[in-house]
Amino acid sequence: MEVNLAGRVAVVTGGSKGIGLAIASRLVQSGADVALLARRREVLEAARDALASHAKGRVHIFPCDVTQADEIASAYRGVMQACGHVDIVVNNAGTSQTGPFASITDEVWQADLDLKLFAAIRLTRLVWPQMVERRWGRVINVLNIGAKAPKAGSAPTAVSRAAGMALTKVLAGEGAPHNVLVNSLHVGLIESDQWVRRHADSGPGSYEEFLADMGKGIPLGRVGTAEEFANVACFLASDLASYVTGTSINVDGNLSPVM
Template identity: 65%
Template sequence: MEISLRGRAAVITGGSKGLGLAMARRFAASGADVAILARGQAALEAAEREIRATAQGKVAAIACDVATAEGIQAGHDGAMAALGRIDIVVNNAGASRTGAFETVTDAVWQEDLDLKLFAAIRLTRLAWPQMRERGWGRVINVLNTHAKAPRAGTAPTAISRAAGLALTKVLSGEGAPHGILVNALLVGLIESDQWRRRAEAAGRPLDALLAEMGRGVPLGRVGRAEEFAQAACFLASDAASYITGTAINVDGGSCPIP
């Protein structure tokens, strides 16, 4: 099945690397106009060049800090100036911060919530009125499987991601009468920059690390960013017109909760 996003405009936070970049490439290749938001100017420029190589529409790279209200406003305004509209919001910005509960300070809690929860709330709130007016919209919240199945030692990430799961369900109910579909994609073990950095820090080949990690996955391997991007592209399209309020695990079968 060919997925088309022609005529749609998407904004992706954390879009300069990893899963965000993979989604931006997939969306752009499927016909969408795409704006990526991130902090690092150099990474944004490199990502923009990569996306343009297969893009069929407009591509914009906007430097902003989505962990702040001012940064979200700047990112939204920049996307509107570049694309003229926002039909699809992908709330992807975030990093995996975990530790023993008693070691997590108030500052770390606040930083995590600002980046993962409030960024999604603020950007979605800004784009929501135009989606409602047009009677069509998509919001995809990128979380991880800890949102469903938290374990000891996964604070603050598991808690902020669980809040994102609740946000997804609340928004899906409010958006449904207006044609706005809201879903979450939950990340499992998928190849990303964090695993590349971990391999480099340990002085190990990346392939060896991923192969070791993959042995614990029912499918027997670590996922690819492109596979995650294909799931996101489907949810962003008209092909997913009867799917809302769901949280889909993209984890090779690892999560104990469906």
């Protein structure tokens, strides 16, 4: 099944590394022009160079701290100047900050909501009118399985991600009459930069052994790859998913107890 995104323009936040970069890679391989948003220019430049070798579409980079409304607006203006319109938005920026509830300050709560919820709200609000007018749009919110089945000690991430699920469903209802489709993808244990960092802090043993140990609790018996996650995102971004909206899809090897 071949995905053809020729002529489409996608914006991927947190697109310079990990899952975001894998999604961007899959989109440009399918012919889309892709704008990468992330904070550090040098990392964005490295990502652009890495994508260039196999890109069928163009790759643009826009340094942007998505917790800042003015920077999102500036990046959006840059995307519009470079590409003319936006068809696909992947709200991927985020971290997995967690801790005991009583220890989480207002400042930590606000920072988490700014990064994982308000960034998606602000960027989607900017692109929404043109999607409605052109009667074609895709919004993919990257969340995690804790949004559906939060555990003790999983705040603030699980709470902000649950709000992202509610946002997804609201937007799907509003977008459906205009062929603007909105879905969420939920990360389980997927290889990414955060696990590389955690392995570095974990002591002796190879990274492969570290991942193998993590995979023991997953029904499929292994940690997923960013490319496997990106394949699902690319499908949702395409015309092949033309009747899929308002859905939350786990990409987790059946780790979550909730569908």
